[in-house]
Amino acid sequence: MYQRTGSTVSHFISTTVLDFFIALGVVLGGVLLGGIGAVIGGKPPMDTMLNLAEQLKIWAMVAAIGGTFDAIRTFEVHILEGKLNQVIQQMVFIFSAFIGAHVGTVLIRWLIQGNG
Template identity: 40%
Template sequence: MSRLITVFFIAFGITLGGSLFAGLAGVLTRQAPFELMKEVAGELKLWAVIAAIGGAFTALRGIEEGFLGGQPSSLVKQLFYLASALLGAQAAAALLLAAVDRR
């Protein structure tokens, strides 16, 4: 259970932190920071999920063990990690969009 929470917040932090720093870069380069933050949040979600689950190959290895190795518990565990990372990245993007659109 603690790993699921950790994966969630890693994906959340990557998405939110990267977007906030993109907004800072937008200010420094005289671009529209809020638009840049929204754009980067959408682009970072996939990378946040991959980083949170420990890299694509680790997750794929766990899924492979579940399918081909006859270890369904490994498959289910990897799917829960993937879902947790997706929820974390999506929650950060939704929070950012709500904050930016509220201005």
């Protein structure tokens, strides 16, 4: 697992971008493979894919930030130590993961329904 703490700007940017793409990949990969599973299982693939896109959002965020307990623990430790810049970094990482998961959901909705 990559280390989430660091003081360099390049590490911060690379972690933010990585979180975005991990969340995006979890949603897109899960939905596409879920659609294949729906076809094999005899369920309507488009409806299944739309439902999966919404359901996978939170799990994509959790996967991108490396687990919810680590993020919560980081908040606790850094707030108690007065390191608010670290708390803000964690919030940016979570927001980046949220945007990645949301973009994945919007892309799937757009591909299936023709609108966002």
